[in-house]
Amino acid sequence: MTAATSSEPMVKVRLPGVAFVMVAISVLAMAGLILLPLYVVFREALLKGLPQYLAALKAPDAVSAIRLTLLVAAIAVPLNAVFGIAAAWAISKCEFRGKSVLLTLIDLPFSISPVVSGLVWVLLFGAQGLFGKWLLAHDLKVIFAVPGLVLATILVTFPFVARELIPLMQQQGADEEAAALTLGASGFTTFRRVTLPNIQWALLYGVLLCNARAMGEFGAVSVVSGHIRGLTNTLPLHVEVLYNDYDSVGAFAAASLLAGLGIVTLVLKTALEWRHSGELSAGRKH
Amino acid sequence: MTDRFSVPPVPRPVTDAWPRRPRLVEHSILPGLKLSLGITLVYLALIVLIPLAALAVRPWEIGLDGVIRTLSDPRVASALRVSFGISLLAALTNAPLGLLIAWTLTRYAFPGRRILDALVDLPFALPTAVAGIALTAIYSPTGPIGAFAAQLGIKTAYSPLGIFIALVFIGLPFVVRSVQPVMQDLDKDVEEAAMTLGATDLQRVTRVVLPALAPALLSGVSLAFARAVGEYGSVIFIAGNMPLKTEIAPLLIVIKLEQYDYAGAAAIGLAMLAISFGALVAMNAVQIYLSRRGRA
Amino acid sequence: MSLQARDKEFLALLGPSGSGKTTLLRVLAGLEEPDAGEVRFDGEDFLALPVRKRKVGMVFQHYALFRHMTVAQNIAFGLTVRPARERPGKSEIRDRVARLLDLVQLQGLEKRFPSQLSGGQRQRVALARALAIEPRMLLLDEPFGALDAQVRRELRRWLRELHDRAGVTTVFVTHDQEEALDLADRVAILKDGELVQLGAPNAVYEHPATPFVFDFLGQACQLPGVVQGGSLTVADWETAAPEGATQGAVQVFFRPDEVAFAPAEGAGLAAEVLAVARRGPDVRIDCRIEGVLMELIGHGPTLPAGVAPGLSVRVKPLRPQVYA
Numbered sequence: 001m002t003a004a005t006s007s008e009p010m011v012k013v014r015l016p017g018v019a020f021v022m023v024a025i026s027v028l029a030m031a032g033l034i035l036l037p038l039y040v041v042f043r044e045a046l047l048k049g050l051p052q053y054l055a056a057l058k059a060p061d062a063v064s065a066i067r068l069t070l071l072v073a074a075i076a077v078p079l080n081a082v083f084g085i086a087a088a089w090a091i092s093k094c095e096f097r098g099k100s101v102l103l104t105l106i107d108l109p110f111s112i113s114p115v116v117s118g119l120v121w122v123l124l125f126g127a128q129g130l131f132g133k134w135l136l137a138h139d140l141k142v143i144f145a146v147p148g149l150v151l152a153t154i155l156v157t158f159p160f161v162a163r164e165l166i167p168l169m170q171q172q173g174a175d176e177e178a179a180a181l182t183l184g185a186s187g188f189t190t191f192r193r194v195t196l197p198n199i200q201w202a203l204l205y206g207v208l209l210c211n212a213r214a215m216g217e218f219g220a221v222s223v224v225s226g227h228i229r230g231l232t233n234t235l236p237l238h239v240e241v242l243y244n245d246y247d248s249v250g251a252f253a254a255a256s257l258l259a260g261l262g263i264v265t266l267v268l269k270t271a272l273e274w275r276h277s278g279e280l281s282a283g284r285k286h
Numbered sequence: 287m288t289d290r291f292s293v294p295p296v297p298r299p300v301t302d303a304w305p306r307r308p309r310l311v312e313h314s315i316l317p318g319l320k321l322s323l324g325i326t327l328v329y330l331a332l333i334v335l336i337p338l339a340a341l342a343v344r345p346w347e348i349g350l351d352g353v354i355r356t357l358s359d360p361r362v363a364s365a366l367r368v369s370f371g372i373s374l375l376a377a378l379t380n381a382p383l384g385l386l387i388a389w390t391l392t393r394y395a396f397p398g399r400r401i402l403d404a405l406v407d408l409p410f411a412l413p414t415a416v417a418g419i420a421l422t423a424i425y426s427p428t429g430p431i432g433a434f435a436a437q438l439g440i441k442t443a444y445s446p447l448g449i450f451i452a453l454v455f456i457g458l459p460f461v462v463r464s465v466q467p468v469m470q471d472l473d474k475d476v477e478e479a480a481m482t483l484g485a486t487d488l489q490r491v492t493r494v495v496l497p498a499l500a501p502a503l504l505s506g507v508s509l510a511f512a513r514a515v516g517e518y519g520s521v522i523f524i525a526g527n528m529p530l531k532t533e534i535a536p537l538l539i540v541i542k543l544e545q546y547d548y549a550g551a552a553a554i555g556l557a558m559l560a561i562s563f564g565a566l567v568a569m570n571a572v573q574i575y576l577s578r579r580g581r582a
Numbered sequence: 583m584s585l586q587a588r589d590k591e592f593l594a595l596l597g598p599s600g601s602g603k604t605t606l607l608r609v610l611a612g613l614e615e616p617d618a619g620e621v622r623f624d625g626e627d628f629l630a631l632p633v634r635k636r637k638v639g640m641v642f643q644h645y646a647l648f649r650h651m652t653v654a655q656n657i658a659f660g661l662t663v664r665p666a667r668e669r670p671g672k673s674e675i676r677d678r679v680a681r682l683l684d685l686v687q688l689q690g691l692e693k694r695f696p697s698q699l700s701g702g703q704r705q706r707v708a709l710a711r712a713l714a715i716e717p718r719m720l721l722l723d724e725p726f727g728a729l730d731a732q733v734r735r736e737l738r739r740w741l742r743e744l745h746d747r748a749g750v751t752t753v754f755v756t757h758d759q760e761e762a763l764d765l766a767d768r769v770a771i772l773k774d775g776e777l778v779q780l781g782a783p784n785a786v787y788e789h790p791a792t793p794f795v796f797d798f799l800g801q802a803c804q805l806p807g808v809v810q811g812g813s814l815t816v817a818d819w820e821t822a823a824p825e826g827a828t829q830g831a832v833q834v835f836f837r838p839d840e841v842a843f844a845p846a847e848g849a850g851l852a853a854e855v856l857a858v859a860r861r862g863p864d865v866r867i868d869c870r871i872e873g874v875l876m877e878l879i880g881h882g883p884t885l886p887a888g889v890a891p892g893l894s895v896r897v898k899p900l901r902p903q904v905y906a
Contacts, residue, residue: 019394026390027402029383032431033455034408037420044423079329086325094319105330108338111562113516114414115536116555119543120337123344128548130340155333177316187317209410216413219518223540236415236519243419243523252423255416262411269411270404475646478613479708481633482640483660483715493663497650576650 041259044252056253064230065238065254071146072221072234073214076153080210081203084161089195092169093177103166109158117155118223121148144226149234152220157210164206165199168281172198201276205269212265216258341559344552356553361529362538366554369535370561372446373514376453377461377507383454384461384506385499391462392469406462409455414519421452422523444526449534452520457510464506465499472498501577508569515562585770585777587719587753592745594766595755598798602775603755607721610753611640623718639712639750643724645704647696653707654679654692660715682710685744702733709741713748720745722754726761738765759799763787771795793905796835803876805851807834809904817872819851821902828906836899839864839879843886843895850896857891871897 046053056062087106091099109117124130125142135142142148176198180190196203218236225232227241235254242251273280345353356362390396391403409417425432425442435442442448472495480490518536525532535558542551585606587593595603608614609621612633621628628636648656657679661670670678683689686706696704705725712720725741726734742765745752756762762769763783770780779791790796793804807816809832814823816834844850856875857868865885867878878897880889888895 022386022390023394023396026387027398029387030402030405033451033458034405036424036431037417037455038408038412040420040423040429041416044420083325083329086322086329090319090322090326093316094323096319096323102326102330105334108334111512111516111566112338113518113536113539113555113558115518115539116341116516116558119539119551119555120341122543123340123548123552124337126543126548128546151333155337158333174316181316190316191318212411212413216416218413218415218418219516219536222518223543236413239415239419240523251419255413255419258413258416262408262413262416266404266407266411269407473644473646475642475644476648478611478633479640479642479646479711480648480659480663481613482611482636482638483663483711484634484637485659485663486634489663493659494648497648500650 038259038263041252041255044248045256047252048249052249053253053256056247056250057257059250061229061233062238062250062254065233065235066257068146068149068233069215069235072149072153073211075150076157076214077207077211079154080157081161081207083158084163084165084206085203087162088165088169088199089191091166092172093174093195106159106162106166109155112155114156114217114219115223118152118220120155121151121224143224144228144232146232148224149221149232152224153214153217156217156220157214160210160213161203161206164202164209164281166281168199168202168279169195171281198279201272201279202281205272205280208265208268208272212261215261341552341555345549345556348549348553352549353553356550357557361533362535362554364530365533365535365538366557366561368446368449368531368533369515369558370565372449373453373511373517376450376457376514377511379450379454380457380461380510381503381507384458384510385465385503387458388462388465388469392466406459409459414456414517415523417455417520418452418523421448421455421520425451425524443524444528444532446532448524448526449521449532452524453514453517456517456520457514460510460513461503461506464502464509468499468502469495501573504569504573504576508566508573511569512562512566515558585780587751588768590749590751592742592765592767593751593753594762594769595753595772596759596762596769596798597757597772599757600774601772603757603772604723605775606772607640607723607753607755610719611638611721612636613640637715637717638719638721639715639717640721641705641708641712641723641725643727645696645708645728647704647707647711649696651695652692653683653688653694653696653699656696656707657682657692657710657714659711678714682714685713685748686710700733701729702737705729705737709744713750717750720748720750720752722752724755724757726756726758734761741765763799771798788901790835790903793833793835796903796905801838801877801879802835803838803871803878803899805834805872805874807832807904814902814904816902817851819849819896819898821898824902824904827904830906832904832906834899834902834904836902838877840900841878841880842898842900843880843889844898845886845888846894846896848896850898853895853897855889855891855893855895858889869895869897 045056087102090096091102122129122143125135125148126132127136127143129143142151176194177190180194181187185193215234216236217234218240221234222237222240225234225237227233227237229241233241235258239251239254239258242254345356348356357366387406391399391406422443423429425435425448427433427436427441427443429443432442440447442451476498477490477494480494485493516536518534521534522537525534525537527533527537535554539551539554542548542554595606597603605614609616610628612628612631615629623636648659651659658675661675661678664670679692680689683692686709688703688706688710691699691703696707699707705728726737729737738761754765763786766783768781769783769786771778771786773794779786779795781789786795787799790799793802796802805816807814809815809823809827809829811829812823814821814827814832814834842850846852851871853869853871853876855867855869859866859868860882863882865880865882867880867889869876869878886895
């Protein structure tokens with residue numbers, strides 16, 4: 001006697017009709033709600049042809065917005081990565097009281113509105129902020145200047161790296177590090193040769209998400225930027241300014257760069273999930 | 287000088303016998319705790335705690351009645367209502383939609399499934415301003431869907447419906463990604479057990495699968511809700527921003543700041559935080575109750 | 583392959599992993615469809631019935647309890663999902679759940695959730711849940727597989743008693759030959775999706791149909807021999823051939839504990855004793871017979887003094903089996 005053994009992980013489709021309808025609804029919903037916006041960005045950007053599109057990207061304001069966006073991300077992402085590693089190390093490899101409070105606080109920025117994440121810096125460093133007078137007296141500018149953009153971006157992207165590393169490192173435990181120490185390795189060597197290889201893909205994953213959000217952040221930087229063209233406009237703010245000027249091609253051309261960033265992030269992230277699923281924290285596995 | 291006949295010293299009370307104050311750091315096998323915890327705490331304080339403390343303190347300079355006056359201003363009250371009300375509607379809409387998509391992705395094999403799976407995260411990856419202008423282009427009266435809806439007499443962009451659409455867009459991944467792993471780990475034999483016990487397909491889904499997914503679904507819905515309440519970039523373009531109708535709470539913060547009304551802005555920010563916090567605590571309580579029943 | 587379970591019988595499906603025993607059980611339950619063949623119950627075509635109409639009580643290897651339901655809700659599930667017409671009343675369901683809890687000795691635990699139970703308790707809940715639908719047949723997939731050895735032995739006796747009291751035809755799958763021989767009325771031995779032998783535990787153990795069955799049911803020693811007429815010759819030892827043995831060159835199988843020892847000058851297989859080690863109640867004797875190293879098992883008090891390292895003895899298998 002032989003029977004069909006199902007090695008397939010999915011429950012057998014008993015009602016092909018229902019299955020078809022469900023797949024169809026899902027595909028339609030995804031296409032209409034999520035894919036269509038992506039398509040529209042590129043269609044609008046190229047509406048008046050490629051030369052127009054390229055010209056919009058080469059405009060001085062656009063170039064300086066791109067530069068500023070890269071600069072802000074280049075400062076914010078490494079800082080948050082260092083913090084993420086430090087926090088994950090402390091939480092997963094050591095014992096101390098108040099861990100769960102710390103975990104909650106690390107996640108806190110996720111539940112704050114981006115606008116509030118900008119607002120808090122204005123409250124501290126704005127003209128009428130806590131340190132506003134002092135900054136003015138010393139001729140320092142935080143709000144409506146690059147430092148404000150960086151601070152707002154850091155706050156918004158604060159938990160990304162830590163969030164990827166903490167569950168993974170908790171799951172890995174401290175045995176391997178303890179073993180390295182008994183074999184005579186120093187603390188830093190242990191980190192570099194034992195811990196880092198174990199978390200490299202999760203770290204990359206977290207950095208990837210952190211970077212995407214840092215470059216694409218709108219609400220928080222919009223509050224602290226002051227929209228000074230060529231000086232404090234990041235790419236997303238540049239999009240807004242052009243859009244409000246009814247420069248549709250310009251706005252969508254800049255938006256297409258950001259959409260491209262999103263797509264690249266998505267592809268890399270998916271590739272990581274497929275190829276290194278074992279080395280990412282649970283829940284990222286496919 | 288010791289004397290054999292001297293009285294032995296009175297034993298000092300053993301300090302360990304007394305309840306000691308628990309130390310902050312219990313023990314640590316690995317080095318680097320001071321360094322890593324130090325970096326963590328300092329950075330956390332500078333970036334998160336001090337700024338939030340500023341937010342918590344600032345509103346009170348106009349006094350309690352000042353805060354109440356700010357929040358009960360019709361324009362502010364309406365914005366809070368719009369933000370929280372439409373966010374809740376969008377999150378509740380995402381519950382069945384996200385469940386359906388998660389179900390499709392985990393249960394059925396069909397061509398393009400993995401691409402669809404990857405696309406779920408697009409709203410996470412797409413910068414909000416980009417999503418905002420793209421959604422507006424689609425749903426404005428001249429856009430492909432907006433024009434069609436206009437023919438039916440429905441105003442999509444520049445109306446509460448537009449805000450709703452944007453919030454569904456950004457909330458969907460939260461629900462799908464919360465439910466999906468749980469659905470994947472759901473034991474096949476539990477469903478088979480239900481079948482051998484005589485359950486119909488519908489009973490199997492409603493009585494065995496859905497209750498098992500409920501905690502994850504609720505968690506996804508509350509994440510989507512929290513995100514929607516604070517959302518700015520993807521909503522601001524499509525909302526139309528008409529006072530008393532389609533202004534959202536984050537926009538009012540921006541407006542107050544532009545008027546240099548820091549305390550008013552902080553009051554709205556604090557109120558948003560407080561309401562979301564309350565909602566999250568409530569949802570968490572339900573979720574803990576649900577998952578306590580089913581812990582394996 | 584054809585297999586028939588008798589009414590109220592306790593039938594074991596025994597085989598190594600991959601032998602198809604679980605698949606067979608799942609086909610009976612309706613969770614898998616055979617490529618060919620038929621399944622009948624009381625003459626009724628079982629394959630035409632969907633799973634939920636078959637009324638088979640299945641106990642899954644890992645129990646598959648509904649974790650969001652209490653013990654009582656789990657047990658009552660099969661009753662509460664019936665269409666309204668056939669559904670028993672609330673009080674009747676409650677009574678039946680109480681009776682089943684009595685039966686599986688879990689009184690007082692009805693409000694617990696599966697996560698609050700021990701492995702053995704979960705298994706009994708799974709059993710009660712399967713029995714609640716008054717199944718026409720009870721199917722158990724490795725019922726003791728997930729339990730530790732102690733609980734396993736206790737539950738084994740208890741399960742047999744339960745079966746005798748409930749009077750339901752029971753089919754259970756196991757890879758543990760001791761469990762199958764101990765529990766079942768009849769044992770079906772499967773290999774590579776084929777039924778190799780079916781019979782009462784004693785018959786199967788004493789007369790294995792193939793070398794595979796012989797080997798699978800216990801330890802085996804193996805030597806070449808020749809059957810001629812009514813006699814079997816292995817090396818210089820001649821004995822009566824088992825009934826119905828094939829003529830000519832054969833493989834002779836015997837159990838290492840079913841042997842008698844004789845002095846070197848007596849009859850039997852010449853063996854050189856290499857080591858003797860006590861192993862609890864038994865004694866393990868390493869020896870070389872016909873150039874083959876074998877581990878024989880002797881019973882301490884009855885072991886002749888001549889069985890000692892460095893000495894030669896004769897070994898007489900008591901119930902040799904021959905296979906072509």
